[in-house]
Amino acid sequence: MKILLGCIADDFTGATDLANTLVKAGMRTVQLLGVPRGTLDVPEADAVIVALKSRSNPAAEAVQMSLGALEWLRAAGARQFYFKYCSTFDSTDAGNIGPVADALLDALGADFTVFNPAFPTNKRTVYKGYLFVGDELLSESGMRHHPLTPMTDPSLVRVLQRQTTHKVGVMQYGTLVQGAPAVREAFDTLRAAGVRHVVLDSITDEHLFTLGEACADLQLITGGSGMAMGLPANFVRAGLMRSGQSMPLPHVTGPTAVLAGSCSTATQGQVAHMKRDHPTFELDPLAMAAGRDVAMEALTWAESRLSEKPILIYSTATPEQVAQVQQQLGREHAGTLVEHTLGRIAQGLVQRGVRRLVVAGGETSGAVVGALGVEGLTIGPEIDPGVPWTFGIGQPPLALALKSGNFGGPDFFTRAFRMQPRG
Ligand code: ADP
DSSP, X not given: OOOSEEEEESSHHHHHHHHHHHHHTTOOEEEEESSOXXXXXXXXXXXXXXXXXXXTSOXXXXXXXXXXXXXHHHHTTOSEEEEEOOTTOOOBTTBSHHHHHHHHHHHHTOOOEEEEOOBXXXXXXXXXXXXXETTEEGXXXXXXXXXXXXXXXXXXXXXXXXXXXXXXXXXXXXHHTTOHHHHHHHHHHHHHTTEEEEEEOBOSHHHHHHHHHHTTTOSEEEESSGGGTTHHHHHHHTTSSOSSOOOOOOBOOSOEEEEEOOOSHHHHHXXXXXXXXXXXEEOOHHXXXXXXXXXXXXXXXXXXXXXXXXXXXXXXXXXXXXXXXXXXXXXXXXXXXXHHHHHHHHHHHHHTTOOEEEEXXXXXXXXXXXXXXXXXXXXXXXXXXXXXXXEESSSSOOEEEEEOTTOSOTTHHHHHHHSOOBO
């Protein structure tokens, strides 16, 4: 296989978001869940995304995982590389965005890359290096309460500078609006001044297309899914790919369920919306910690309800509830307990015939697809910006919608099922 764009994503829903962007821009795209073990028959594609679950791991571990993915993608012939993280730049002072980008640059023998989490369609914009979520600075948005990576500083330059020993700069709006040649010139100037990491301003999709064009020759690009919008056109312009490519997709029917492990503001709203007129089951992390088999309790509850409406099983809770649980169990232990339980529930649901599954939460999605043993996905129609239906490669046929916590409108869960996940 000879691929053009090799991508490494730090979580599973983020990978799906990126895949969705590339598919819409006409690239045949496959998402792999971890580095393939060799048994997976990877379909012919223009872009491959290796989805890792590395966002919240210790930095050294995230680096090793990312380098493993890079090695596989290089062996598959990738010409350019993309490191995908969240549009809210989810990370801590210890990493992992800076350390992973540094390690990838070193492995590629490169000395310059860009950072751009902007996703204007979902109201994530960067202005003068500050990240906005809607009308609020990142640090004033719900992200300040994130269970694993609370974001309390809106300056991406400062956030990134705490994660790397190399020089961080910013390429501002004023240059961006002058077009791709001006951006390239600014890159040269910054590079000459010893800057290795450049945060990019972006407010509209048009800016992202300009930046995509300006980054045609960079070996490594880093960003959210938006930053990838302008890249497929570079390959078409270079004569390496035809425009408007697509892949064949399966049609999946069967019982349906939602698993929500995200505690984001958007997911809280979506859970509340679905609770109004669907069967729901709430998971209690303290009961899990006390040794109760909460997964089995949920499955027993679900069993008789699967032939009816879509069901919802959730651990989603308010920041106050999460804080209380974390105080008793510790942040990591609470997260792992819930993720493990949701993974077991997903396994049990598929064993009981569920074929269409919506999962809310990045870490949660990673845990669920891991437990299901899904190794790769092809990408179907978009439900809401950044969230498509996807199809597991292999058996049994499974339609999966992996939703990043913050994404989707209030009726996302029910609308996903009203929309047939067909190719
Ligand atoms: P998001 O996409 O919103 O960031 P994630 O699934 O990535 O969602 O992260 C949510 C984290 O919070 C997971 O580790 C999950 O296990 C944990 N979690 C979920 N529910 C609870 C809860 N009730 N108490 C404490 N932690 C929770």
